Amino acid sequence: MSLKGRVFYVCFPLILVVLTQMIHNIFMIFLGIYFCFLFKRFSKGFGLSVILITIIAFLCLLLPQPLNKTEIKGKIVGLDEKSIVVKMGYHKVKVYGEFKEIKMYDEITLIGKPYVINETGNDYAFNYQNYLYSLNIFDILKLEQVTSLKHVTHPYHYLEKKVKTKTKVSSLLSLFILGAKDEQMKNYYEKLTKLSLVHLFALSGMHLMILQKWLNHLTKFFFSKRMQNIVSLVVIGFYLSIIPYNISFLRAYLMMLLVQLFKRIFNPLDLFSLLTVGMLFYNPYLIYNLSFIFSYTIYFFILLLQKKDRGKYYLFLGSVPIIISIQHALPVFSFLTAPLLMPMVEVIYQTMLYYLILGKPILYILSFEYEILLKMIDFLTDFSFSLHFSQPTFFFIGVYYYLYLKGIYKINMQRKIHQELSLLFAVLLAFYFYPFYNMKGQVVMIDVGQGDCFFIQQPFHKGNILIDTGGLKNTDVATKRIIPYLESQGVFSLDAVFISHQDFDHCGALESLKTHFKVKEVIESFKEKRIGNLHFKNLALDKRYVSENDRSSIIYVTINHLNYLFTGDISQEVEKDLYQTYQKLEVDVLKVAHHGSKSSSSDDLFKMMNPKIALISVGKNNLYRHPSYTTLKKLKSYGIKIYRSDEMGMVKIVYYGNKNYIFIHNNP
Incomplete structure (x- = not known):
């Protein structure tokens, strides 16, 4: 039996195997549906053969692992002002440091120490590690010593x-x-x-x-x-x-x-299928490389269109x-x-x-x-x-490409595609307006490292608020962490940004945020403020405090039957004054003051409230050793569930109707 024209049907489930391993087990469902189609379309013998090949692929697919070596020897295949990339057979190693008189393709031996890049723990953020893995770079080192360097004459020069x-x-x-x-x-x-x-x-x-x-x-x-x-x-x-x-x-x-x-x-589609599977099994992390996705997807559509002139502009829709x-x-x-x-x-x-x-x-x-x-x-x-869009859902992508492929089929059959084009634009238009009829609301502790940043999104686009912006000296938190998440949620302007106080780790990213994103209002001092359906109160006392931390706004707001208290960086002194002033305060979710420092979270605070959830926004391995053991022990003694960004990444309290649900970026 000739395989010409059938290789694609063998390779397609192998691609699903990679997607299942690398992205989500939901692709197992598509595998099951595909096998049903296979038995209906081809003979049982061919179908069983494909299933056997797929099972073998599941067993044989191995993820490349880091070398974990501190001494490396190889050829320089990448070079910029801060780092080089050294190729060692299959693996590549990225080495940060100062390099002098080094050129591409020089042979180098060096000693380095493991260099860890702290990845953001936010949903839809750029995963730098997966990107490096897609380029076969599985180790990152910090240069300690170059032990040998041999200049090589190469045509590249x-x-x-x-x-x-x-x-x-x-x-x-x-x-x-x-x-x-x-x-x-x-x-x-x-x-x-x-x-x-x-x-x-x-x-x-x-x-x-x-x-x-x-x-x-x-x-x-x-x-x-x-x-x-x-x-x-x-x-x-x-x-x-x-x-x-x-x-x-x-x-x-x-x-x-x-x-x-x-x-x-073989026909071109057969060869392209073999090439795609070969590349993915050579390095499964290619599935995270945008150049790979764009190039291979568009070329797949080119092959399906069979060089039809009518499909030249239709191709762009893909x-x-x-x-x-x-x-x-x-x-x-x-x-x-x-x-x-x-x-x-x-x-x-x-x-x-x-x-x-x-x-x-x-x-x-x-x-x-x-x-x-x-x-x-x-x-x-x-x-x-x-036109601005939120992060595409699997449902949107699935419906869109179903209609798109149906259009390709009609083009190849010399039939009109007016209906498919109309439906494609209708789906696109519906998804464009999705944030405006989205029934979901959320309160999000964005992972900004050592700092505070909380995002509140109301249903039906009624209001988008940020409480503090965070701020890191060597990273633009606004463009790298905050804005990507806001845009992924279909948010392209903020109704208000509350700044609790002037510490850099609470407002350092504000200027960059205002430069790169539409901010309608910045609020630094207030008593009461209504935005959408939410009523914000500042519980800060009239008493004057010497410390900037103690002058933090203390924001109290009720969101979907849960009472939230955002305490900035207040100390035990302010907490005592709060207790004496309010005696009793209904709080369900507490933003723990000063990133869990032992100078805050006193017994006075818990005498007037009984929170169920504590949110601690803190940087991983920070110099201040926040949160303190004393604070954590105290929170546990009061039976409060602790969520911290250094261990869990982004934490979201999502609400639909009267229900509230908690999601975390990383499982602890």
């Missing part, structure tokens, strides 16, 4: 020398030829990201096709058509081997090579859920601007290729083209606008 001109185009040359982004391109790269046009400027299958056509054009006077393809494959393979690792470019080249070698045995997942926004004109910029990018890329051969005279042409390109990007940025 020739390309590097060619692209490092003293002109403006140096950055663009580096981006297109080496696949490396420098600081000079950072501003324009951010604009391209907002326009969802980064894929045009990062080395990809499009550039490889241009390169192949260019090479075929140069060699057509010397070789036959078949030999042109062979020569171009050899040259591109050599080029790919000397530049830094690029997932999209590698996928395009391997597909080109496999089609050339096995086109009589990237919508991916773009929303990355940016939580959809540039409205991105589908129009991409076709507009594509010819310009193709011309510039070919000009760069001629520059590599002809040298300096071509720079004048390239500089002219570069100026036009920058003006086009600025123009598109000025006139573009985006």
